[in-house]
Amino acid sequence: MTTATPTATVPQLNLPGQAAAPAGRADTFMMYLMHHGYRRDLDDFVACVPLTPVADRATWRALAARWTAFADALHHHHTAEDEHLWPALHAHSTDDEAAVLDAMEAEHSEIDPLLARCASGFQQMVDAGDDSVRGDLATTLIAATESLARHLGHEESEAMTLVQKYFDHDGWSALEKKFGADMKPTDLFWMIPWLLKGLSSADRADVMGRVPAPMRLIGRIAEPFFRRTERRAFFYDARPQAA
Numbered sequence: 001m002t003t004a005t006p007t008a009t010v011p012q013l014n015l016p017g018q019a020a021a022p023a024g025r026a027d028t029f030m031m032y033l034m035h036h037g038y039r040r041d042l043d044d045f046v047a048c049v050p051l052t053p054v055a056d057r058a059t060w061r062a063l064a065a066r067w068t069a070f071a072d073a074l075h076h077h078h079t080a081e082d083e084h085l086w087p088a089l090h091a092h093s094t095d096d097e098a099a100v101l102d103a104m105e106a107e108h109s110e111i112d113p114l115l116a117r118c119a120s121g122f123q124q125m126v127d128a129g130d131d132s133v134r135g136d137l138a139t140t141l142i143a144a145t146e147s148l149a150r151h152l153g154h155e156e157s158e159a160m161t162l163v164q165k166y167f168d169h170d171g172w173s174a175l176e177k178k179f180g181a182d183m184k185p186t187d188l189f190w191m192i193p194w195l196l197k198g199l200s201s202a203d204r205a206d207v208m209g210r211v212p213a214p215m216r217l218i219g220r221i222a223e224p225f226f227r228r229t230e231r232r233a234f235f236y237d238a239r240p241q242a243a
């Protein structure tokens with residue numbers, strides 16, 4: 001947590017779709033990078049589900065597996081916030097600030113049922129989906145996208161302001177270690193290319209300048225396979241693809 005010694009503010013990462021990047025001493029780029037990934041993934045599912053033919057079971061299996069990877073990553077992120085970040089901030093917060101933190105946890109709970117309905121919809125499409133199931137899934141995905149967008153915007157503008165008020169560089173680094181404590185090294189071969197997907201070249205260069213060399217190396221090794229599996233799942237994406 002915060003120390004008595006003030007240190008310089010750091011330039012904050014600000015990615016497309018991000019609601020805010022409050023100034024402060026903690027470099028919270030990984031939080032914003034994760035949020036970018038969740039927003040981007042939901043946009044990708046919303047774009048592809050209505051265009052994926054009902055009878056193409058192989059693509060539905062790839063999409064369902066990809067949904068599981070997305071939902072697991074988001075669940076891990078929200079659980080880490082609920083178990084580590086909000087309690088750490090609660091220890092210092094005023095009543096008004098505590099209300100923001102309580103809202104964060106409540107919003108996590110509102111999103112979970114929508115994610116569960118999406119998971120069920122993908123599984124039904126794998127098993128024996130039809131136009132009606134696909135239509136319901138597309139509608140639920142839009143609801144999940146809107147719910148998550150509201151929550152992430154609230155978190156970025158208000159909760160991250162509290163992070164910058166109460167955390168310094170070292171305190172935030174220690175908290176990030178708790179976030180990643182249960183990750184296996186092999187998880188990085190999916191997570192790093194997932195984090196980099198869809199970034200502009202300027203944002204990618206910014207991110208690469210903030211991560212340690214081993215992460216850059218894993219990204220280079222893992223990206224070709226990741227991109228192939230992404231193309232398989234989002235096979236019917238009709239939007240122009242980035243190079």
Ligand SMILES: [Fe+2]
Nearest residue numbers: 031077081155
């Ligand atoms: Fe977050």
